[in-house]
Amino acid sequence: DQQVKQNSPSLSVQEGRISILNCDYTNSMFDYFLWYKKYPAEGPTFLISISSIKDKNEDGRFTVFLNKSAKHLSLHIVPSQPGDSAVYFCAASDPHRSGTYKYIFGTGTRLKVLA
Amino acid sequence: DSGVTQTPKHLITATGQRVTLRCSPRSGDLSVYWYQQSLDQGLQFLIQYYNGEERAKGNILERFSAQQFPDLHSELNLSSLELGDSALYFCASSERPGVTDTQYFGPGTRLTVL
Numbered sequence: 001d002q003q004v005k006q007n008s009p010s011l012s013v014q015e016g017r018i019s020i021l022n023c024d025y026t027n028s029m030f031d032y033f034l035w036y037k038k039y040p041a042e043g044p045t046f047l048i049s050i051s052s053i054k055d056k057n058e059d060g061r062f063t064v065f066l067n068k069s070a071k072h073l074s075l076h077i078v079p080s081q082p083g084d085s086a087v088y089f090c091a092a093s094d095p096h097r098s099g100t101y102k103y104i105f106g107t108g109t110r111l112k113v114l115a
Numbered sequence: 116d117s118g119v120t121q122t123p124k125h126l127i128t129a130t131g132q133r134v135t136l137r138c139s140p141r142s143g144d145l146s147v148y149w150y151q152q153s154l155d156q157g158l159q160f161l162i163q164y165y166n167g168e169e170r171a172k173g174n175i176l177e178r179f180s181a182q183q184f185p186d187l188h189s190e191l192n193l194s195s196l197e198l199g200d201s202a203l204y205f206c207a208s209s210e211r212p213g214v215t216d217t218q219y220f221g222p223g224t225r226l227t228v229l
Contacts, residue, residue, distance in 0.1 A: 004157070006157075031214070032214050032215065036220075041222065042222055043117060043119070043205055043207070043220030043221050043222050043223055044158070044205070044220045045117070045220070046217045046218065046219070049215070051215075089157060089158065091158075093214045095214070096171065100163070100170050100171035100212070101171065101214045102160045102163070102171050102173050103158075103160055103218070104157075104160070105150075105157035105158040105159070105160075106157050107155065107156060107157040108157060
């Protein structure tokens, strides 16, 4: 049962244009969301996060939008650059009553930015 | 370079064998996490340690075990290996175990079970 879904395995975008990566989740208890970027032969790198009490968070060229009613978040990259070509993972924090939590990751979207 | 090191980079072994994967967290980080990434899958959370104690558990098989040592490095032990255990295993670390504490990932260990 995939609680965090990234339905687009791949995306190609022209350099300079906007890249929009989407993520859907099923559990309304998720309270914190993150995006990680992964290059080949490297571990994932944290990109940006958003708390469930916000609907937008911006960091430079990267903006994450959260729509709680639709259980949907998206990552916008503007303008896209060839160096942004990577696999992007969406993750959600699943809190436990004990005070612990775990991250639930999606399967990733491979972004290719064309020069 | 995240500052998290994992050894070995690659491991090839046979079914039924046992292996140990090692992780050294970033300097100052007290919390360590282990993840498994199988082909075309997302990262599956296995287990988390904080300052030597188990903090959270995911879908970790009983054949797998982990520990965090006093020097804060961690080891993931996989035994009675099966073909399906072939995957990338990532270790991550964070300063504290809080949800907003950024997890920094190592480069991973690629395990191939033949």
